[in-house]
Amino acid sequence: MMMTKTRLILLAGVATGIMLQPAMALDAQAFVDRVAEVYKTIGYDLEFGTATLDGDTITVDGVTVGLTQMAAEDGMEPVVIDTELTFSGVTEGADGSYKAASLTVPDIDTDFAEDPTGHLTLSDIRVDGIYVPAGDTIPAVAVLQLWQSASTGKLSVTRDGEEVISIDSITSNTTFNPEQGAAALTDLHSTFAANNIRLDLSTVGEEDASAGAVIEALGLTNISGNITQDVTWSMADGHMVINEAKFDFPQVGKINLKADLTGLTPAVLDQIYAMQAAMAASGDASEEQAQAQMMSTMALMQGVSIVGASVRYDDASLAGKLLEFFATQSGTDRATFVSGIKSMLPALIGQAGIPALTDLVVPPVSAFLDNPQSLEVKVAPPSPTSVLVLMAAAANPAGLITALGLGVTANQAE
Template sequence: MRTTKTTRLLLLSGVATVALMGPAMALDAQAFVDRIAEVYRPLGYDFTFGAAALDGDTITVDGGTVTIVSSPDAAMEPLTFDTEVTFTGVVENADGSYTAESVTIPDIDTDFAEEPAGHLTLSDVRVDGFYLPAGNPAPSIGLLQLFQSFSTGPLSLTRDGEEVFSFESMASQSTFNPSFATTELTDLASTFLISGMSADLTSVAEEDPAAGATIEALGLTSVTGEIYMEMSWAMADGHMDVTALTFDFDDVGALDLTFDITGFTPTVLDQIYAMQAAMGTGGEPTEEQAQAQMMQGMALMQGVNIVSASIRYDDASLAGKLLDFFAAQSGADRATFVEGLKAMLPAMLAESGIPALNDLVVPPVSAFLDDPQSLEVKVAPPSPTSLLVLMAAAANPAGLITALGLAVEANQPVD
């Protein structure tokens, strides 16, 4: 009796061990990289990978090629990468999805063009928390969770040996509720930052002498700055709030975009991806197909509502330099040139046929021309308004201004 119990315990232990080892034993390196290609193809990335090898729960891929497809009929030149990509902590889940603890790529140092000679270096590329959702096509709720964080160290692009663009680092990070890589995602928050950007625009003159001369006159031959984005997104009501999308250039100016919308749910995203997939097959659509696509697009817009949006420019010298530059070209001093612009504004707006624009635009733009600090255009409908309703309101531009809650402000502090 004791022997029988012992035997049964050993058998149960063996079954448990096999069950625990199952995911790692079931891993197939080629199936994993094939799944990467499948998941990213609808997003516009066409991957072809080199040989893939498995060692425990680590998969290494010997380079490959990626082609970015911007539309069904347009694709960029394929970019070949010969560096080894390492996926560590890979797990194949019961539903057919995959996760990996991290993805690392050795430092890149490669030529990408011959005439003119182009060279790229990029270091410290890393992804933490990598996810390949199940499904064919993969649902948008999974595509929103492809990674938890992505970062790189310095990048440098050179043209004929001269650096034309660089940055110190790039980083993107997202948090997911209730957890990462789940089909029960309720909301997420993301940030993105490119810091220490530097662009040398002196080479523009080689392609366009007139533009190069303007860039030099404005003192823009060397530009530095950063790009920053911050957003949150709730899945149930599709509430997406982009609180910052900022392009900030030192001693030049900063452009900041924000928008707050509702109704942009994963279901809407799934429908958009399905429309894109349908448009990518069968060549040029028939008139009936085009009308059906338009109706489907209008139905989607019916459910997406604008809560608010804004675009704001804060000047750090560019506006003043532009006024000085064009004043000199016209043969006038800056004050005279500005007064001329202000006098022209009402006539220019009158051509739009919307009298209400005059009172809305002339005072703030005139104030900005007199003292360039900031200029902001804001939209804040009295209540969240669907894109389809706004399109209908566009037939009456004066009514559209009211429907949008349109406002223009100059030289006001940030809210």
């Protein structure tokens, strides 16, 4: 009987050991190395500090974030994040991929400039639903699924102790269909929001007196608002709809961009990534290489079509204040100043040599100048039209207006 119990205990221990083996096999350094390798695909050069494993939690002693060679040529210096990074709920898949439930970063509270003193605080930094794909080549469909959500609490920037920028919170969320990590991703929905942005521009004049005077005259010393974005994207036909990309500052005005495109499939993105990698590897391209790259880009654009797009501005006060300001600068009243602009519009637009454009633009712009409410530019081709076709149509600007279904309206409801 005693022997039987002993055997059962031994068997239970062996079984427990087998079940725990995958977790014990997790390697902290291999994880961060893989993260760095994957993010190099999208242009980031990450150098992680020492990584330590505790159960399914990996802590990392900071990271230096740089850009890969092609991006670095633009003069961007690496950013050193000298604080502990905590990846929680890390698991390794059978194929060598990784997932992490979350990444959290301690609150930032640091000076970044001396004269004048600049100070930055940022709280509640986290990323949830992290996916690190396996494989020597990272396909675009995997890149699109690297994380599910990211958020921060309040961001505050002070200048000599006075707050000049603050944002209550920043959130970004993506939902995937089917679940994150699927090779056959069907579609995704992504949202972004920077909530309650507040800007104090009263100190701009200390650096640039003329700019400060303009800001003061326009009553823009303190402004606030929100930035939001909403995007849906279907993989099969590359149908991307930007439902909104909105900059809404109620005391000033609102700008909203919308777009409807097809053909932006993962296969097209894969080709774009391959071209970028080839350009980075070749360094300074010869004239022949540059031409070949241009031809490749044009070939890619043949499959991307515009269904529609629009940019709309709704004025709250800015347009009227600008007209008042420039009228005063010109030594006249607003009505006279507006009449002068309207009289010059046909000649200014007519310089393009396209009568149809003058007929399209002058009436709505004139109406907006008389009564600034809204101004919208829309593109609505009769049928989805490839970017390449539109590039060819540009040789005949009058024909391009028709091909684009270009329209300009003023003071109309959304």
